[in-house]
Amino acid sequence: MNAVKALKAAGKIPAGAKIRFLEAAFRAGNMTPKAGDVRTDPYTGKTIQTSINMLTKWEDLTGIPVEIDLLNDLQLYDKAISEATTKAGTWDFLGQRIDFLVDFINSGVALDLTDFETKYQPDIRTGNCQVVPVFAQGYYTSDGKYWGFPGCGDWFSYYNRRDLVTNPKLQSAFETQFGYQLPVNGPDTWDQVLDMARFFDGYKGTEQTLPDGTTSTLRGAYFFRDTWFSNIEFRIRFLELGGLLFDSNKNVTLDNQITRKALQDMKALVAYQARDAFTSSWPTMYPNYANKQVFQTISWASVAQFSASGPVGGQGFGVYLTPGYKVDNKLIRVTVLYDQTSYIVEKYGKLTSAVPDVPYLFGQWLTDPEISTQELANPGAISDYFRTCHGVDERMIGTFFAVWPPNPGIEPGRRGASEAFDVQFQALCGTWQLAGLHELQDLWGTQMNAYFTDVQDIDTTVRKMQQGTDGVMDRLGRDAQYQRWQYVMKTFPPALKTLHGIS
Amino acid sequence: MANKGRTSWLRRKFGFNVLLVMPLQVILNFVLIVPFALAIYLSLTDWSPITGPWYASPIVGAQNYVSILTTERFQQAIVNTLLIVGGAVTLEFAVGLVLALAFFSWDFRGKAVFASIFLVPMMVIPAISGFTFQTIFSTQGAINDVLSRVSGTVVAVDWLHVPWSALSAVILADAWQWTPFMFLLMYAGMTALPSDPIRAARVMGASERQIFLRIMLPMLRPIITIALIIRSLEAFKIFDVPFIMTQGGPGTTTETISIFLYKFAIQFARVAWASAGAIVIFIAIVIVTLWASKPLLPKAE
Numbered sequence A: 001m002n003a004v005k006a007l008k009a010a011g012k013i014p015a016g017a018k019i020r021f022l023e024a025a026f027r028a029g030n031m032t033p034k035a036g037d038v039r040t041d042p043y044t045g046k047t048i049q050t051s052i053n054m055l056t057k058w059e060d061l062t063g064i065p066v067e068i069d070l071l072n073d074l075q076l077y078d079k080a081i082s083e084a085t086t087k088a089g090t091w092d093f094l095g096q097r098i099d100f101l102v103d104f105i106n107s108g109v110a111l112d113l114t115d116f117e118t119k120y121q122p123d124i125r126t127g128n129c130q131v132v133p134v135f136a137q138g139y140y141t142s143d144g145k146y147w148g149f150p151g152c153g154d155w156f157s158y159y160n161r162r163d164l165v166t167n168p169k170l171q172s173a174f175e176t177q178f179g180y181q182l183p184v185n186g187p188d189t190w191d192q193v194l195d196m197a198r199f200f201d202g203y204k205g206t207e208q209t210l211p212d213g214t215t216s217t218l219r220g221a222y223f224f225r226d227t228w229f230s231n232i233e234f235r236i237r238f239l240e241l242g243g244l245l246f247d248s249n250k251n252v253t254l255d256n257q258i259t260r261k262a263l264q265d266m267k268a269l270v271a272y273q274a275r276d277a278f279t280s281s282w283p284t285m286y287p288n289y290a291n292k293q294v295f296q297t298i299s300w301a302s303v304a305q306f307s308a309s310g311p312v313g314g315q316g317f318g319v320y321l322t323p324g325y326k327v328d329n330k331l332i333r334v335t336v337l338y339d340q341t342s343y344i345v346e347k348y349g350k351l352t353s354a355v356p357d358v359p360y361l362f363g364q365w366l367t368d369p370e371i372s373t374q375e376l377a378n379p380g381a382i383s384d385y386f387r388t389c390h391g392v393d394e395r396m397i398g399t400f401f402a403v404w405p406p407n408p409g410i411e412p413g414r415r416g417a418s419e420a421f422d423v424q425f426q427a428l429c430g431t432w433q434l435a436g437l438h439e440l441q442d443l444w445g446t447q448m449n450a451y452f453t454d455v456q457d458i459d460t461t462v463r464k465m466q467q468g469t470d471g472v473m474d475r476l477g478r479d480a481q482y483q484r485w486q487y488v489m490k491t492f493p494p495a496l497k498t499l500h501g502i503s
Numbered sequence B: 001m002a003n004k005g006r007t008s009w010l011r012r013k014f015g016f017n018v019l020l021v022m023p024l025q026v027i028l029n030f031v032l033i034v035p036f037a038l039a040i041y042l043s044l045t046d047w048s049p050i051t052g053p054w055y056a057s058p059i060v061g062a063q064n065y066v067s068i069l070t071t072e073r074f075q076q077a078i079v080n081t082l083l084i085v086g087g088a089v090t091l092e093f094a095v096g097l098v099l100a101l102a103f104f105s106w107d108f109r110g111k112a113v114f115a116s117i118f119l120v121p122m123m124v125i126p127a128i129s130g131f132t133f134q135t136i137f138s139t140q141g142a143i144n145d146v147l148s149r150v151s152g153t154v155v156a157v158d159w160l161h162v163p164w165s166a167l168s169a170v171i172l173a174d175a176w177q178w179t180p181f182m183f184l185l186m187y188a189g190m191t192a193l194p195s196d197p198i199r200a201a202r203v204m205g206a207s208e209r210q211i212f213l214r215i216m217l218p219m220l221r222p223i224i225t226i227a228l229i230i231r232s233l234e235a236f237k238i239f240d241v242p243f244i245m246t247q248g249g250p251g252t253t254t255e256t257i258s259i260f261l262y263k264f265a266i267q268f269a270r271v272a273w274a275s276a277g278a279i280v281i282f283i284a285i286v287i288v289t290l291w292a293s294k295p296l297l298p299k300a301e
Helices: A002-009 A052-062 A073-085 A098-106 A114-120 A133-139 A168-178 A190-200 A227-240 A257-270 A282-290 A302-308 A350-354 A357-366 A369-375 A394-401 A417-426 A437-452 A458-476 A478-489 A494-500 B002-014 B016-043 B063-069 B072-105 B111-123 B126-137 B142-151 B163-191 B195-203 B208-236 B240-245 B257-267 B271-292
Strands: A019-025 A038-040 A047-049 A066-072 A093-097 A157-161 A296-299 A317-320 A325-327 A330-332 A341-345
Touching: A002 A052, A002 A357, A019 A073, A019 A350, A019 A357, A052 A066, A052 A357, A066 A073, A073 A093, A073 A098, A073 B257, A093 A098, A093 A357, A098 A133, A098 A341, A098 A437, A114 A357, A168 A190, A190 A257, A190 A296, A227 A257, A227 A296, A227 A325, A227 A437, A257 A437, A257 A458, A282 A296, A330 A494, A341 A357, A350 A357, A437 A458, A437 B257, A458 A478, B016 B271, B063 B072, B063 B271, B072 B111, B072 B163, B072 B208, B072 B257, B111 B163, B126 B142, B126 B163, B126 B240, B163 B208, B163 B240, B195 B208, B208 B271, B240 B257, B257 B271
Parallel strands: A019 A066, A019 A093
Antiparallel strands: A038 A047, A093 A341, A157 A296, A157 A317, A325 A330
16 A cells, blocks of 8 residues: 555656456356445355445545446456457456466466566565465466466365264165265265265155145255356366376377266266256255255355255255265365456556556555455455465454354364365365366367267267367467466375376 | 539539449448458458467468368357258248238237237347246246146256257247247238239139138248348347357257357457358358349349
8 A cells, every 4th residue: 555655656646547447247147246235245144245345445545446347257358358459458457267367368468467576575475364375376376477366266165965964764774775884974985976966866755845835856966067067077076087188298188088987977977966957056056955955066155054044954064075086095185276266457458558556556455365354255356265374364264164054074173164174275276277278168068068968978078078179279389288287287286296296 | 404514524523423422332341341351361360369469360371261161060050050040930930921811811809909919029139038038948947837837746857958959949939039020021911912813813712721822922922032031141140049048058059150159259269260150151141142032133134
């Protein structure tokens, strides 16, 4: 803040200056924040003010207004890139998906902030609440340079019906059928996930009478099979099985048994899924889970709060870690960072062109731990749990983690989910920072979708994934993509590093 | 005399008539020819906004054309589009013609009100109709709800994730919206038909079926051709409805040419490559339209 005031005093900020901010809004329309809105935080279930209020605070402190526009994050990609490449100077500050960072850098939209980092030494890099390195890799660094600030980040956890897995009668029946004990504290492997889905799907005695008088039986799983979530689950399984995107000769390695196994296992779950797992997303899943219509699901943490007041209730709610695969008798778990937002400064913005320091300092202020904690877990805003202090800072624990219902077994302490997150941290893998990832995600998601819906067989699917990926790599520079993949590999969790012999 | 001399002088000296149309021509050239020429130029380059400025992009010749024509997904988009055009336009024409015939031959009270009601779908924004049909066909939508109530158990068929039903749903949505257009043209055509041949046929003992098939239908041919051309051209560009209902899925089974081009040109920033596709489609449409409208064009003496 002092730096802004100094610039102002030196007369370096032109009269009438304002920051134009294009913010990536979540895909769900009802989560798009507007100035003055009061809405429910999906993580805590509490009523919150949206991040727009922070912009008013900034203006009060600096006298520099912020004009904000909100756009679907997918649309923002082409809008921002096309406007910047024509040097329209429309935006100074962008919230964009972390998956697209490389494209924003390559197209010349993002301003290299490395020198500003040296000049202003922001707390998020140097203070007690630094950003955990694996998040920094995905959110705002590339090729050793700084390109932005952490925005809203997340990974997903897995939830099941604890009231069912703790039922002795069901435990006994499960053991009889599968020859091993029902994993009370959650399945360790995807094979167990499938067994549990098979066991609980349509289980007699779990029928529900719905308000309209129809009956519904329990479905074994609700792991979304839309393009977006399919990509998440595929990446998790692919890495856990020991998959790598490139071999040492820079060849794409998707057409192999690892991809086949990952996809076949994903498809095996389809038979036990709620049917709308293909077309819906979490807003539909929440009531399904809360109304006891599904046994297990993948979700944001807020499903806990949502479920607490429903039929599932606190006792029925269970959370488990990302399942893994056993490779060479060792369990490999990988949690992927996926698809959230970070902030970048646009090179051709009107204010950026005049005084690039101002949009930079705005980003620094907005994501400062002290400031952003006020907006903790705010939809479309800043999430702070990717700080090194997330497990010890009482404010963060208080506002974010304490709302999780206890789940004995993996959350023994008061902090409950906070400790579970710490375990998940051990399995965290950085973002797949590649050029053209937008296109690759569509390619992989579309092909997976075709396979899951029986439009095409596994061989065709894997072949098309391989060919399409090869095409993108050739077009956007195979050598550079390979180098980026090497960078991703450095963020692998310890178990994966050991598996691949990465030091 | 003096005026005539003055006009001739203007024509001779300044090409006055040319002068009059010049502003419009200039505007037309800018909004039509310049973008079109740019699209042709871009289609011969390797340009993408994520790789640098367009003017610095290397010329790759016909490479994009060869590449897109041999791309399986593009070929499937063409097939999907043709299926939708064929299905939707046939349905629209058949239902529109039957409705128009009913209106033409049957006098009843409130005819004008019903005609107005029939036209309502046409006034709905395609995005809204897409969303409405997506809701109807979703697993928790109206169709499954009706089936659930009838069967007494939860029916959760995922209509939009089975290829044939997803495609049918898109066709139905388009037909719902554009059948009124066909109805309107057919009805207008029928009311404009000369009444003498019909009356004469009736006097000579022709049945209503014969009158329709042998007299009305041949006389309606030009308007039917125009209606089919207009609707086919429009349906060929279909975007909103399938994009909102299925996003082109499952897989790419409902991905139309417009969705394909949008995804690759806009979403994935492959502008040059997609431009080649757009030009290929443009040429194909021009050829088909010229062929289809040939019977309507005046024949040379």
